[in-house]
Amino acid sequence: MSALLQAEQLTMRFGGLTAVKEFSCAIESGELFGLIGPNGAGKTTVFNLLTGVYRPSSGTVTFAQSDITGQPPPVIAARGMSRTFQNIRLFDELSALENVMAGAHLRGHINLFDALLRTGRNAREEKRQRDWAYKLLAFMGLEERAGLAAKHLPYGDRRKLEIARALATEPKLICLDEPAAGMNPSEKQGLAQLIRRIRDQLHVTVLLIEHDMQLVMGLCERIQVLDHGETIACGKPREIQSDARVIEAYLGVADA
Amino acid sequence: MARNFLVMLGLLAGCYGFNFVLAEFIEVVYVDYINLCGLAIILAVGLNVINGLAGQFSLGHAGFMSVGAFAGAYASIMLTYGVIESGPLSFASMGSFLLCLALSGLSAAAVGALVGAPTLRLKGDYLAIATLGFAEITRIVLTAQDAIGGPTGLKRIPKMPLLPGAEKWDGGTSTFWIYAFVCLVILLSLNLQRSTFGRALICVRENELAAETMGVRAARMKVMAFVYGAFFAGIAGCLYAHYQHSVRPDDFTTVRSIEVVVMLVLGGLGSLTGAVVGAVIVTLMPQFLRPLEEFLNLSGLSMVVYAALLLLMMLFRPQGIFGQRELSLKLLRRLVPGAGRESGP
Amino acid sequence: MDFTQLLQNMTNGVAKGSCYALVAVGYTMVYGVLQLINFAHSDVYMLGAYFAYWPAKWMGYLPDEKGGRAQDVPLALVGLFVVGSMVACAAVGALIERAAYRPLRNSGRLAPLITAIGVSLLLEYGGQMVFGTEPRLFPTFVEAQSYDVGGVKFANTSIIIVVTAAVLMGALTLFVNHTRQGRALRAVSHSFNNARLMGINVNATITMTFMLGSSLAAVGGILVAMDQPTITPLMGLRMGLKAFVAAVLGGIGSIPGAALGGLLLGVSESVVAYWSTTYSEAVAFLILIGVLLVRPAGILGSAAREKV
Numbered sequence: 001m002s003a004l005l006q007a008e009q010l011t012m013r014f015g016g017l018t019a020v021k022e023f024s025c026a027i028e029s030g031e032l033f034g035l036i037g038p039n040g041a042g043k044t045t046v047f048n049l050l051t052g053v054y055r056p057s058s059g060t061v062t063f064a065q066s067d068i069t070g071q072p073p074p075v076i077a078a079r080g081m082s083r084t085f086q087n088i089r090l091f092d093e094l095s096a097l098e099n100v101m102a103g104a105h106l107r108g109h110i111n112l113f114d115a116l117l118r119t120g121r122n123a124r125e126e127k128r129q130r131d132w133a134y135k136l137l138a139f140m141g142l143e144e145r146a147g148l149a150a151k152h153l154p155y156g157d158r159r160k161l162e163i164a165r166a167l168a169t170e171p172k173l174i175c176l177d178e179p180a181a182g183m184n185p186s187e188k189q190g191l192a193q194l195i196r197r198i199r200d201q202l203h204v205t206v207l208l209i210e211h212d213m214q215l216v217m218g219l220c221e222r223i224q225v226l227d228h229g230e231t232i233a234c235g236k237p238r239e240i241q242s243d244a245r246v247i248e249a250y251l252g253v254a255d256a
Numbered sequence: 257m258a259r260n261f262l263v264m265l266g267l268l269a270g271c272y273g274f275n276f277v278l279a280e281f282i283e284v285v286y287v288d289y290i291n292l293c294g295l296a297i298i299l300a301v302g303l304n305v306i307n308g309l310a311g312q313f314s315l316g317h318a319g320f321m322s323v324g325a326f327a328g329a330y331a332s333i334m335l336t337y338g339v340i341e342s343g344p345l346s347f348a349s350m351g352s353f354l355l356c357l358a359l360s361g362l363s364a365a366a367v368g369a370l371v372g373a374p375t376l377r378l379k380g381d382y383l384a385i386a387t388l389g390f391a392e393i394t395r396i397v398l399t400a401q402d403a404i405g406g407p408t409g410l411k412r413i414p415k416m417p418l419l420p421g422a423e424k425w426d427g428g429t430s431t432f433w434i435y436a437f438v439c440l441v442i443l444l445s446l447n448l449q450r451s452t453f454g455r456a457l458i459c460v461r462e463n464e465l466a467a468e469t470m471g472v473r474a475a476r477m478k479v480m481a482f483v484y485g486a487f488f489a490g491i492a493g494c495l496y497a498h499y500q501h502s503v504r505p506d507d508f509t510t511v512r513s514i515e516v517v518v519m520l521v522l523g524g525l526g527s528l529t530g531a532v533v534g535a536v537i538v539t540l541m542p543q544f545l546r547p548l549e550e551f552l553n554l555s556g557l558s559m560v561v562y563a564a565l566l567l568l569m570m571l572f573r574p575q576g577i578f579g580q581r582e583l584s585l586k587l588l589r590r591l592v593p594g595a596g597r598e599s600g601p
Numbered sequence: 602m603d604f605t606q607l608l609q610n611m612t613n614g615v616a617k618g619s620c621y622a623l624v625a626v627g628y629t630m631v632y633g634v635l636q637l638i639n640f641a642h643s644d645v646y647m648l649g650a651y652f653a654y655w656p657a658k659w660m661g662y663l664p665d666e667k668g669g670r671a672q673d674v675p676l677a678l679v680g681l682f683v684v685g686s687m688v689a690c691a692a693v694g695a696l697i698e699r700a701a702y703r704p705l706r707n708s709g710r711l712a713p714l715i716t717a718i719g720v721s722l723l724l725e726y727g728g729q730m731v732f733g734t735e736p737r738l739f740p741t742f743v744e745a746q747s748y749d750v751g752g753v754k755f756a757n758t759s760i761i762i763v764v765t766a767a768v769l770m771g772a773l774t775l776f777v778n779h780t781r782q783g784r785a786l787r788a789v790s791h792s793f794n795n796a797r798l799m800g801i802n803v804n805a806t807i808t809m810t811f812m813l814g815s816s817l818a819a820v821g822g823i824l825v826a827m828d829q830p831t832i833t834p835l836m837g838l839r840m841g842l843k844a845f846v847a848a849v850l851g852g853i854g855s856i857p858g859a860a861l862g863g864l865l866l867g868v869s870e871s872v873v874a875y876w877s878t879t880y881s882e883a884v885a886f887l888i889l890i891g892v893l894l895v896r897p898a899g900i901l902g903s904a905a906r907e908k909v
């Protein structure tokens with residue numbers, strides 16, 4: 001059995017700067033995988049490489065047994081990888097419900113003429129998207145907010161809505177970029193439970209970038225640590241916690 | 257779909273009745289204003305899909321219109337007279353007219369795809385200036401074609417086909433044809449807007465990257481918007497040519513493209529209702545100000561007043577009359593207690 | 602192929618391009634700070650010509666019937682007309698900014714754009730009301746002469762145009778790069794907020810930008826009017842379009858870009874005019890689209906990368 005997502009020797013250079021250097025990882029189906037590292041370690045760049053936002057300078061990405069290196073984001077989304085953004089990117093003018101329905105667009109099977117002529121197929125597609133979107137909103141605890149424009153949602157809900165939208169694409173793997181950023185401790189706890197339920201109930205594999213160590217350590221089954229674009233450790237939370245290089249990266253080297 | 261079909265049939269009957277009433281009871285000048293409004297509505301509603309929904313700032317709508325106008329007019333002259341520049345003005349046959357309309361729409365749509373595809377990577381004002389450039393190039397190329405009359409364009413374009421029972425109507429059946437397409441473009445655009453494709457277009461506008469990572473093929477959606485808008489601009493061009501009976505490349509300058517954008521922004525970009533209202537205002541305002549200008553014998557006055565009103569409007573309501581809202585039953589009820597029906601067409 | 606003629610066209614193109622550049626600078630500077638296509642700029646250019654025309658007319662320096670030169674205008678007086686027109690246009694530019702654009706500075710991108718169109722229409726048709734629709738002969742001020750170099754004629758008006766444009770553009774570049782106010786301008790075009798935090802008066806700087814651009818447009822208007830030599834209230838339409846294209850071509854926001862774009866446009870138009878005057882009108886747009894497809898931010902422009 002090969003991994004669901006396998007990255008090999010991914011390198012990304014911006015001009016002279018190497019943001020990510022020879023990044024490799026293998027995420028098994030059904031895992032809760034964490035990617036951590038200090039600010040500027042290249043975590044988000046890795047996400048951008050995996051989801052097709054950037055084309056890697058070198059290296060390969062294999063997802064569900066097919067090579068997706070350099071494919072554009074819509075193709076990767078169609079293969080079953082979805083994501084959220086560190087700087088929330090919702091469709092602000094659309095309602096929460098419509099945001100999630102937009103995620104469901106990907107799995108729709110109607111053509112433009114169905115839409116223009118309002119055929120029966122169009123009606124069925126609308127119903128499918130609507131039902132699915134309501135279900136996900138309920139899952140994320142946002143059913144009350146369905147009719148509100150995304151721009152009017154409070155911050156925490158915006159983060160959750162982005163997750164709901166990503167789930168609407170029916171992914172095999174969801175990449176969450178700092179989903180708990182800016183949340184208070186109790187919100188974070190709720191979110192951790194939600195993420196676990198995404199994996200347990202929706203059977204979606206989760207790849208998580210997070211700054212909050214407590215959250216990551218409690219939630220993830222395996223963790224990979226980046227620093228200056230390079231992997232410095234990978235393993236179970238307990239191993240990571242005691243890894244000398246990780247501690248050094250986070251706390252700096254003690255003066256000798 | 258069946259319901260849509262019935263609605264459209266009903267609307268067509270409505271257009272027939274509307275044409276009849278105008279022909280019988282309304283002064284020709286005002287009928288002309290109403291027809292010009294109709295043409296503007298088709299343009300604005302089509303452009304709203306590109307500029308409003310997809311958020312792609314196109315400043316080249318007159319270009320698409322000109323392609324449709326010349327394609328349709330040329331075909332129509334050929335189908336009716338067989339040659340250019342001969343014979344008195346006559347009615348186009350129903351068949352040839354519909355054929356010309358289809359040709360106009362499709363040729364403009366093809367140009368829309370042609371313009372849309374390479375300029376996709378441009379954003380905002382750069383896209384605007386590139387589309388403006390395309391429209392200007394189109395105009396200049398048309399000017400240079402002797403086969404379609406060069407700068408003087410095509411003349412003696414047949415009248416729009418007669419309808420049963422309409423033989424004696426003054427001013428012909430232009431209103432019917434124009435408003436039939438007004439109804440069509442509004443109906444289709446409403447359907448589009450409320451569909452998964454409409455949402456996908458808005459996603460591209462709101463956040464292209466997020467749309468792409470959610471599986472929306474932004475490039476394809478943008479081309480689709482251009483093709484859709486261009487198709488109806490082409491139809492409007494064809495109708496315009498048949499309505500005026502003549503068409504020149506200089507009917508489609510940048511000024512006209514800008515005018516359509518002004519209609520959208522004035523009404524509220526992204527709102528279909530806004531596009532309709534904006535089209536009507538921008539078309540009528542100079543017409544109604546003209547008598548004032550003639551009375552005071554101050555050439556330019558009507559445009560000055562128009563510009564001043566436009567300025568005031570933007571300064572006090574920058575989001576346009578409707579913002580992004582639509583005139584719906586709900587909104588109507590809120591504004592006018594007791595009001596029930598949306599007024600048409 | 603007549604190479605002398607082609608060369609002649611090219612030299613004419615340099616003069617034409619210099620005028621484009623003078624007007625393009627105004628577009629590029631305003632766009633640099635406000636990200637606004639200032640549609641009214643081309644009408645300020647038109648006003649520039651009229652502001653020089655009227656005093657000349659009142660003082661009796663009328664052109665003769667054939668549009669020839671106004672008799673015996675002292676050079677100092679010509680300079681006065683030009684400077685007066687520059688000052689007046691600068692005032693108009695500042696007024697436009699203050700009254701029409703500043704109230705909308707936080708209303709997104711479209712509302713100001715439509716406002717700009719409104720101001721443009723207002724000036725064009727207001728111009729028609731005040732100045733009349735008929736074209737007016739503009740006094741040429743200097744006696745037309747031309748110098749023959751190997752069959753290629755250099756008209757003295759062309760030389761005046763090119764030299765004036767070069768001097769003004771040079772002065773502007775020096776100003777922007779080597780003075781306090783110039784530094785403020787660059788800072789504001791980078792970021793309003795950061796500039797404000799550094800103690801720069803953002804509003805004053807924007808006003809200054811409009812005044813600079815407008816005064817150069819005034820000179821452009823006078824130079825073109827001398828060359829034509831007729832002026833109409835709608836003369837800005839074509840020039841505005843071309844000059845804006847030149848600005849985008851060179852890389853909007855960049856002053857050397859405006860100069861480069863203007864010259865490139867002027868020369869290529871004139872060269873193509875050797876074969877077809879009709880298509881020479883399309884050249885500007887063809888080059889524009891070609892360049893944008895390869896370099897989406899123009900020749901000297903730099904595209905900002907979106908942070909993901």
